[in-house]
Amino acid sequence: xxxTLYQLAIxxxxxxxxxxxYADDVxxxxxxxxxxxxxxxxxxxxxxxxxxxxxxxxxxxxPGDQPxxxxxxxxxxxxxxxxxxxxxxxxxxxxxxxxxxxxxKIIGLDQAVKEWVAEEPQxxxxxxxxxADDTVKILDxx
Amino acid sequence: xxxxxxxxxxxxxxxxxxxxxxxxxTAVSGEIGDIQWHGYLTSALMITSDGEYSGDVTDAGGTKDxxxxxNISTQVDESLSFVAQITGRDTEKFIMELDWAFxxxxxxxSTILRFGKIKYPVGMYNEYIDxxxxxxxxxxxxxxxxxxxxxxxxxxxxxxxxxxxFTTFRDNIEFGFNLFGGVVDVPDGHMNQxxxxxxxxxxxxxxxxxxxxxxxxxxxDNSFGRKTxxxxxxxxxxxxxxxxxxxxxxxSSEFGSATMGQKHxxxxxxxxxxGYIMGGYRLDGYMPHITWxxxxxxxxxxxxxxGVGVLKELTTNSVLKLELRRVTPETTQKPTGGVGLFEDVPxxxxxxxxxxxxxxxx
Numbered sequence: 225x226x227x228t229l230y231q232l233a234i235x236x237x238x239x240x241x242x243x244x245x246y247a248d249d250v251x252x253x254x255x256x257x258x259x260x261x262x263x264x265x266x267x268x269x270x271x272x273x274x275x276x277x278x279x280x281x282x283x284x285x286x287p288g289d290q291p292x293x294x295x296x297x298x299x300x301x302x303x304x305x306x307x308x309x310x311x312x313x314x315x316x317x318x319x320x321x322x323x324x325x326x327x328x329k330i331i332g333l334d335q336a337v338k339e340w341v342a343e344e345p346q347x348x349x350x351x352x353x354x355x356a357d358d359t360v361k362i363l364d365x366x
Numbered sequence: 367x368x369x370x371x372x373x374x375x376x377x378x379x380x381x382x383x384x385x386x387x388x389x390x391x392t393a394v395s396g397e398i399g400d401i402q403w404h405g406y407l408t409s410a411l412m413i414t415s416d417g418e419y420s421g422d423v424t425d426a427g428g429t430k431d432x433x434x435x436x437n438i439s440t441q442v443d444e445s446l447s448f449v450a451q452i453t454g455r456d457t458e459k460f461i462m463e464l465d466w467a468f469x470x471x472x473x474x475x476s477t478i479l480r481f482g483k484i485k486y487p488v489g490m491y492n493e494y495i496d497x498x499x500x501x502x503x504x505x506x507x508x509x510x511x512x513x514x515x516x517x518x519x520x521x522x523x524x525x526x527x528x529x530x531x532f533t534t535f536r537d538n539i540e541f542g543f544n545l546f547g548g549v550v551d552v553p554d555g556h557m558n559q560x561x562x563x564x565x566x567x568x569x570x571x572x573x574x575x576x577x578x579x580x581x582x583x584x585x586x587d588n589s590f591g592r593k594t595x596x597x598x599x600x601x602x603x604x605x606x607x608x609x610x611x612x613x614x615x616x617x618s619s620e621f622g623s624a625t626m627g628q629k630h631x632x633x634x635x636x637x638x639x640x641g642y643i644m645g646g647y648r649l650d651g652y653m654p655h656i657t658w659x660x661x662x663x664x665x666x667x668x669x670x671x672x673g674v675g676v677l678k679e680l681t682t683n684s685v686l687k688l689e690l691r692r693v694t695p696e697t698t699q700k701p702t703g704g705v706g707l708f709e710d711v712p713x714x715x716x717x718x719x720x721x722x723x724x725x726x727x728x
Contacts, residue, residue, distance in 0.1 A: 273571075284444040317404075317494065317727045318493075321404070321494045322485055
């Protein structure tokens with residue numbers, strides 16, 4: 225039993241470290257006309273968890289999501305949002321079925337998210353860094 | 367001699383249970399234009415070793431808690447949204463009825479006003495009490511959440527009125543304050559002039575605290591024989607609760623106190639206290655848990671429950687629950703007959719409840 229707990233603790237630490245490393249591989253993007261150049265990790269978390277509905281000192285934000293099977297989703301939620309899939313499964317129903325918030329709309333894979341953000345001035349999305357180009361603006365995370 | 371009651375299940379709950387096993391493979395929430403929809407389904411069976419238990423077990427011995435719901439929401443503009451939920455319960459015809467519906471207006475990042483028929487916000491699980499998928503028990507502790515006329519009377523289904531919510535963040539701690547009011551239905555009438563407040567502190571969704579207080583004036587008929595004692599009298603309830611959910615551990619505890627009716631000989635007929643504590647641990651898709659609860663009416667008909675259960679994840683959006691509870695009602699009878707949450711007087715001091723449930727969201 226003791227060994228199992230140690231193993232779980234070590235696995236947990238390794239998983240966290242790997243997710244933090246992978247977090248650099250995924251970027252948060254907005255429409256090029258958005259005046260923001262940077263955003264705090266805490267604000268990104270709040271936006272994607274339905275706790276913040278507006279850009280910092282700005283207009284309403286529409287967060288876009290990717291299917292949970294994608295690498296971008298795993299890196300984003302594991303490394304930036306910091307919530308496991310197990311906790312997210314319980315988190316959203318509590319908000320949805322009280323009418324307090326709905327989860328971000330699933331837009332699609334990196335390419336679909338990039339195209340959607342390029343067309344939607346209020347959009348926020350995340351994609352792999354290697355997929356980003358000048359049709360979207362990458363926000364620095366602070 | 368203990369006996370397990372014969373269960374009269376009926377065909378609909380069984381069908382729903384089967385559907386709930388199949389649906390996770392295919393069903394998803396969705397969007398129709400600007401309208402988002404989500405649903406839930408729960409099918410529960412409780413069996414008692416003795417007595418007619420009003421908490422979960424109907425006179426037929428079974429599936430009072432089979433239900434299905436659909437939640438729809440739409441964002442009208444940047445500030446205004448509408449949300450509604452319809453629910454069908456295992457009544458004779460299983461008719462879908464409006465559970466709640468309200469409009470929500472965001473004044474800014476931290477201030478929101480909701481008005482309409484709103485889920486009653488007292489009790490940490492009450493606003494999503496129909497969504498069994500979100501908590502470990504088959505149903506949250508009845509000594510706190512039961513809404514029978516002679517029950518704990520701490521919380522209600524929904525109310526018609528307003529809710530003004532204020533939220534602010536300090537570092538990673540979320541502070542919330544809600545002021546609400548209106549009219550709330552009780553089993554034998556209404557509670558008018560409802561005014562309540564709730565303070566909540568949320569630390570990264572790992573530790574949440576809530577304090578609430580609500581008060582109103584009762585306007586009731588005599589269907590439960592309490593008109594003389596309660597009609598026109600004030601009903602006030604206070605609750606405090608905490609949920610800690612970090613690593614794989616979950617601990618949840620709430621305490622509540624309610625006063626109802628006019629004093630006779632220095633005591634009100636239905637002053638009561640209630641509390642519970644639950645501990646659980648998640649491990650490889652299973653979550654065993656244990657709960658102790660006590661509900662006590664002054665000089666009256668409370669009960670104690672010790673319960674153990676296990677939750678098993680079936681799919682990404684469905685769970686199976688198994689539960690065993692031992693209920694020890696006080697011997698003092700209620701004015702309506704029965705003891706504790708029993709509608710009759712069980713022949714045994716301790717009554718065993720066994721439950722099985724399948725819960726899902728989609």
